[in-house]
Amino acid sequence: MGASSAAATALATTALARELLRRQARTARATIHVSDLGEEAHVADRTYKKKYGDPLDLLLLGDSIAAGLGADRPSHTLGAQLASRLAKATGRSVRLHTAARVGSESSMLPAQLDALPEGYHAEVAVVVVGGNDVTHRVRIAESTRHLGEAVTRLRADGTAVVVGTCPDLGALRPVPQPLRSLGSRASRQLAIAQREVATSLGAHAVSLATVVGPFFVSRPDEMFALDRFHPSSAGYRRTAKALLPSVLAALGHLDELPFGHHPPAGAVTG
Numbered sequence: 658m659g660a661s662s663a664a665a666t667a668l669a670t671t672a673l674a675r676e677l678l679r680r681q682a683r684t685a686r687a688t689i690h691v692s693d694l695g696e697e698a699h700v701a702d703r704t705y706k707k708k709y710g711d712p713l714d715l716l717l718l719g720d721s722i723a724a725g726l727g728a729d730r731p732s733h734t735l736g737a738q739l740a741s742r743l744a745k746a747t748g749r750s751v752r753l754h755t756a757a758r759v760g761s762e763s764s765m766l767p768a769q770l771d772a773l774p775e776g777y778h779a780e781v782a783v784v785v786v787g788g789n790d791v792t793h794r795v796r797i798a799e800s801t802r803h804l805g806e807a808v809t810r811l812r813a814d815g816t817a818v819v820v821g822t823c824p825d826l827g828a829l830r831p832v833p834q835p836l837r838s839l840g841s842r843a844s845r846q847l848a849i850a851q852r853e854v855a856t857s858l859g860a861h862a863v864s865l866a867t868v869v870g871p872f873f874v875s876r877p878d879e880m881f882a883l884d885r886f887h888p889s890s891a892g893y894r895r896t897a898k899a900l901l902p903s904v905l906a907a908l909g910h911l912d913e914l915p916f917g918h919h920p921p922a923g924a925v926t927g
Contacts, residue, residue: 696759698724701737705751706744713908714752715740716779716816718769718807719786722824723757725893727882733890738897739783739904746905754779762789763800766807779816781907783900784808785865787823787851791843800847801854808858817907818860821900822848824873825866852919859921861903867917868899 698721704712717723717736725734732738740751754777756769763786784807790800804820811818825848827841845866852862872895873880873888880892888896903918905911914920 698726699731699734701731701734702753702755705740707750709748709750712750712752714779716782717755717757718784719757720761720789721759723785724759726759727887727889728893729890735893735897738894742901763803766803770810781817781904782811783819785821787847797847797850801850805854808855808860812859819903819907820855820860820862821865822851822862825870856919856922861907862919863900863903864917869896
């Protein structure tokens, strides 16, 4: 009798915990996707440092981070800041094309590639995706399958690829506990899987949780936009700076990579 009562209590506690998490998840998703920032990022596509000449094409794929939602102006988006830094580092102008869309999951990467202009070719593509997969509880195997397919298509076209792995959702302070801890664990698990898939297919991977995550945790007022979920202009500046070494390495302009950057499997770095 005691054992059965304990079992019943355990089941009831588990059911209550699951219901709490479901409610917190619904609230978090509603807060993240309905914010004062709207659903459209600034359009930043243009040629950066045109006077340098010999332009190279930079493609941004993925979700709201890749699209730059939360930046104060077009020049502050991730794509714009990365294009400017890339131009200065290579001495070439950079033509930015942003195919990333707010709210995208990894399953939407094929559609972003399909929507590219006919005949378009990028020297390097940067992919940042995964946060929405976590919040919508997409299985890791499914997420990485779509990512792998996108990387394979890009590499087959001769495009160098850099994947910024899923950020640590544990940095999102407005998300309540225990959901935030579970989100942190899930996002880190996805990030590891993304890194393994990307590097196995010839892409570079940057562990965003490692290279920029600490800044978002220690300086939330500076790094996050008003909605407290998406990066601010300062957050994108920090993220662009963090991604640049792997972008340069993917283009053959850098041999030695800093901590948190992962070259393709089998690659030899200085």
